[in-house]
Amino acid sequence: MESLNMWQWGDIITVSLFVVGIILFRSILSLFIKRVFRNKEGVRQALLSLIKWFTYNGILVFLIVYFSDSKWLFYSFFSIGEVNVTLFLILIALxxxxxxxxxxxxxxxxxxxxxxxxHQLDKGLQFTMERIIHYVIMVIAVFVSLTTVGIDLSALTVFAGVLGVGIGFGMQNIASNFISGLILLFERPIKVGDRVIIDDVIGDVEKISMRATVVRTLENEHIIIPNSYFLEEKVVNRSFSDPRLRLTVPIGVAYGTDVLLVKEILLTIAREARVANSIILDSPEPFVNFTGFGDSSLDFELFIWISNPEEVIRIKSDLNFRIYEQLNHYGVEIPFPQRDLHIKSGYPIQEKED
Structure with missing residues (x-):
C-alpha cells in the first residue's frame, strides 16, 4: 500500500510539473509571437490560436503516453465490427x-x-464559403479519425441504414432544414447581410446555420426561422440582386390646392434631399404621382430611389419633416378626415287623449 501511495504521488508531481512547464512555454512563445508579428494581426491571431490548441491537447497527449500501460485507458466500452472502442481510441479521434x-x-x-x-467579395458570399469550407474540413476529419483508430467504414452501413430510417420517420424536419440550409448556401436566394420582409416584419439576415436562419429585426430582436421556410414560403428580399429600392412617400392636400405647386414643392424637396444624402440616387429621377381624389384630400405620392435598403426608415422620416415644413411655408393645407352630421327633425309625437 505504501509503494502504491508513493507511486500515485509521483504521478501527480510528474503531471503537475509537465502542466506548469508547458503553460510557461506557451506564455513565453506567445510573448515572442506578439512582438515579432506586432503589425500582422491576422498572422498573430492565427499562431496564438494554434499554440492554444497545442497547449491543451499537448497535455492530453502527454497523459495518454504517460498512462499508456494503464488498463483503464484500454478498457473496451463497446465494439464496432472487429474493433473494440476504448477510451484511448476515443481520445485519439477527439x-x-x-x-x-x-x-x-x-x-x-x-x-x-x-x-x-x-477580391472584394460581398458578405453573403464570404459566409457561404466559410460554411462550405468548415463542413468539408469536419467531414474529412471524421473519416480520418475513424480510419485512424481502425474502424472499417463498411461496418457502419448497418448504422447508416438505421439512421436513414430514423431520419425518414422521426427526423424529417431536421433533415429537411439541413438540406434547405445547404440549398440556401449554394443557391443563395437569401444570404447573410440581406434585408428581408417576413410576415410584414423587416430584418437583416445574420446567420444561416445547419438547421435555422437568424434574422435580426429593426427593434434588435432575433427571430430563429427554420431553413425550409425560405424555400416554401414567400419572402421579400430587398437585397437579392439589386440593392436599389424605390421609396414611396404618400401625402394628401386639401381640395382647392394648386396641384402643380404641390408637384413642384415635392420635386424640390427630393432634389435638396439628394444633395444632402448620397444614398438617394440621381437615376431613376424623383417622380410625383397624383394617385387620385380621396374622401378628404387630393392624394399624391413622391417616388425616390435609394441605394441602401437599410436606410429606408431614416430617409423617409427626413422627407416627411421636409414636406411638412415646406407645405406649411407655402400655406398648403394638409386635411384630416371630416364628417358632416345632418340631424333631421322627426314628426311630432301626438299625445293620447284620456
Missing part, C-alpha cells in the same frame, strides 16, 4: 476532430479574410 475544428477556425477567421478583401 484530438483529430478538435484539430480540424481549430484549423477551420484559423482558416476562416484569419487567413481567408485577406482573400475576401483582395
Amino acid at each position: 484530438l483529430i476532430i478538435t484539430l480540424a475544428s481549430r484549423l477551420s477556425k484559423i482558416l476562416n477567421h484569419y487567413i481567408l479574410p485577406f482573400f475576401y478583401e483582395r
Whole structure:
C-alpha cells in the first residue's frame, strides 16, 4: 500500500510539473509571437490560436503516453465490427476532430479574410464559403479519425441504414432544414447581410446555420426561422440582386390646392434631399404621382430611389419633416378626415287623449 501511495504521488508531481512547464512555454512563445508579428494581426491571431490548441491537447497527449500501460485507458466500452472502442481510441479521434475544428477556425477567421478583401467579395458570399469550407474540413476529419483508430467504414452501413430510417420517420424536419440550409448556401436566394420582409416584419439576415436562419429585426430582436421556410414560403428580399429600392412617400392636400405647386414643392424637396444624402440616387429621377381624389384630400405620392435598403426608415422620416415644413411655408393645407352630421327633425309625437 505504501509503494502504491508513493507511486500515485509521483504521478501527480510528474503531471503537475509537465502542466506548469508547458503553460510557461506557451506564455513565453506567445510573448515572442506578439512582438515579432506586432503589425500582422491576422498572422498573430492565427499562431496564438494554434499554440492554444497545442497547449491543451499537448497535455492530453502527454497523459495518454504517460498512462499508456494503464488498463483503464484500454478498457473496451463497446465494439464496432472487429474493433473494440476504448477510451484511448476515443481520445485519439477527439484530438483529430478538435484539430480540424481549430484549423477551420484559423482558416476562416484569419487567413481567408485577406482573400475576401483582395477580391472584394460581398458578405453573403464570404459566409457561404466559410460554411462550405468548415463542413468539408469536419467531414474529412471524421473519416480520418475513424480510419485512424481502425474502424472499417463498411461496418457502419448497418448504422447508416438505421439512421436513414430514423431520419425518414422521426427526423424529417431536421433533415429537411439541413438540406434547405445547404440549398440556401449554394443557391443563395437569401444570404447573410440581406434585408428581408417576413410576415410584414423587416430584418437583416445574420446567420444561416445547419438547421435555422437568424434574422435580426429593426427593434434588435432575433427571430430563429427554420431553413425550409425560405424555400416554401414567400419572402421579400430587398437585397437579392439589386440593392436599389424605390421609396414611396404618400401625402394628401386639401381640395382647392394648386396641384402643380404641390408637384413642384415635392420635386424640390427630393432634389435638396439628394444633395444632402448620397444614398438617394440621381437615376431613376424623383417622380410625383397624383394617385387620385380621396374622401378628404387630393392624394399624391413622391417616388425616390435609394441605394441602401437599410436606410429606408431614416430617409423617409427626413422627407416627411421636409414636406411638412415646406407645405406649411407655402400655406398648403394638409386635411384630416371630416364628417358632416345632418340631424333631421322627426314628426311630432301626438299625445293620447284620456
